[in-house]
Amino acid sequence: MTPTRSRWPLTLALCGGYFLVLLDVTVVNVALPRIGAELQADAAGLAWSVDAYSVPLAALLLVSGAIGDRLGHRLVVLLGMACFGAASAACALAPGIGVLIAARVVQGIGAALMLPGTLALLVESGSDEASRSRLVGIWASIGGAALPAGPLIGGLLVQSAGWRAVFWLSVPVIAVAIVPVARLPRSAPAPGHGDVDAAGAGLLMIGLACLVTAAIRAPEAPLAAGALAAAAVGALLGLAVVERHAARPVLAVPRTARRPLGLAALVAGLMNLCALGGLFLLTQVLQDVHGLSPLAAGLLTLPAMLPLPLLGAPAGRLAARIGLWRTGALGAATAAAGMAGIAAALPDAGAGAVPLALSLALWGSGLGVLTPAIVGAAMKAMPESPGLASGASNTARQAGGALGIAASAAIAGPSHAAGFVVRTSGALLGGAAVLVLAAVLCIAVSRQEKAPS
Known part of the structure; x- marks a missing residue:
């Protein structure tokens, strides 16, 4: 497929599907109080309404990517979109917390089927290395914006239309996105690759x-x-x-690809460990400590959110010029500086303070550069199996995010306890140190790639 205007409906459809998958990781959090009140759910039920999505999503990503490489990504993405859309409607119509949790499990399965194939189909549509880098940048930047956008979009929907609107949002988007994917020509499995x-x-x-x-x-x-x-x-x-x-x-990774793919997955996991762990604590500080509404807290995260969709394409061009790993190092170092700034601003600055906003912007800018670079590094490691490479990167990101939230919760403790903000600042400084480690790993890989064999 040539890089003409006719490709944009497919690009938007695949990026839109990826955006919804990641949006549903965080968008439900701001709706939990109203879900609990209307469905009479206890704390455990509310927790599982979030986790029931995250667990199958992380568990199935690698498998669905590998299956897509064997059977064709078009088929797997279409199945995932249909599953995700139907489950989203079931979530919106749920009469009780049990039905909601069950529907969230199905939604997570659909998301896992959809996600690796969206990137694989985009990469397959690129005509050359430069166009593929641009497409990866667009995909990563749009998806990267979904995580911090979750509290903002969730706050808007919950306050204006109720918690069910959080789930109804996905239905028309999937209905539109499925059309250009369905129009793709069917691809037969490669010889000998139809079995799983x-x-x-x-x-x-x-x-x-x-x-x-x-x-x-x-x-x-x-x-x-x-x-x-x-x-x-x-x-x-x-x-x-x-x-x-x-x-x-199922994990047919050539020996030469194991190290670069493993390192790309490791950095991707460290990135999400810091991003989701930091966002988890930041939203609690803004709402529980500073007393902001979900919408106001979401608006205050805009400085972190806005750079993500804007920097994807420039990051792709930068990676083509200086290399994926050097670009990743620059992004990780920038995100580390922003995270350290947030940690320094939280104890003394009120909500909306200039130092906090500037630090959030720096953090978001670093993640906006790091995300497409490290995704591109994973795809470059296994160009012949884009689904498996995408699945490995995204599995690491989901697992890293889960670990980050768990570690952040353990370090900071409950938001009502004394010293919560100080412990949150300590956890954010720890996240900054982890991002520095990610930058060092990226530089080391870059130097080894340039070393003579």
């Missing part, structure tokens, strides 16, 4: 589901989290055994 290692896929899903659930439940139920972590280790060890003897393993 069911045992390996099952063990991978179980291992990732247990791992992410352990991270989510660790602050409230450490013993259960420990048991889940042990089950995850057992499943992943079993996966290693099964994959060694499988004719076509």
Whole structure:
């Protein structure tokens, strides 16, 4: 497909689907009080209305990406879109918390089927390396804006139309987005790639589901989290055994691609660990400490949100000029500086203070540069299997985000406790240090790539 105007409906559809997948990670949080009041849900039920989406999303990403490489991404993305749209409507119509949780599970499954293929189809539509880098930048920037946009969009919808509007939002968007994807020509599986290692896929899903659930439940139920972590280790060890003897393993990663793909996934996980952990604490400080409404708190995060969709394309051009890993290092270092600034501003600055706004903008700018660079590095590691590469990167990001929220909650404690803001600042400084580590990793990889063999 040539880079002409005819490609834009597909680009917007795939990026719109990715935006919705990530938006639903955070948009529901601001609706929880009203969901609890109307559906008479307790704290555990509300927690699971969030986690029931995150767990299948993280558990299925790698498998769905690998299956898309085998069976064709068009088919998997269409199935995911249909599943996501139908489940969103079911969430909006839920008469009780049990139905809502069940619908959120199905929504997470649809999101996992959709997400890796959106990037794979975009990369396949690029005519050359430069156009593919631009498309990855657009995809990453639009998706990156979804996480901080969640509180803002959720606040607007909840205050103006009620909590059910948070879920109704996805239905018309998916209905429009599915059309250009359906118009793509059907692609036959590559010879010998139509089969899927069911045992390996099952063990991978179980291992990732247990791992992410352990991270989510660790602050409230450490013993259960420990048991889940042990089950995850057992499943992943079993996966290693099964994959060694499988004719076509679900994680068919060539030896030369393992290191760059693994490092790209590691940096992606560290990025989301800091981003979602920081956002989780920041929204609590703004609402519970400073007393802002969900809408006002969302508006105050705009300096962090606005750079994300604006910097994707420039970051892609910068990566083409200086390299993906150097661009990633620049983004990580910038985000670290912004996160340290937020940590310094929180204890003394009131909501809306200039130092806080500037630090938020710096943080968002760094993430806007880092995200497309590290996604591009993952895709470059395995150009012949874009679904698996996308799945690996996004799985790391989802797992990193779950770990970041769990760690942040454990470090800062409840928002009503004394010293919460000070502990939050400490957690943010820790996140800045993690981003510095990510920048160092990116520089090290860049230097090794340039070293003579």
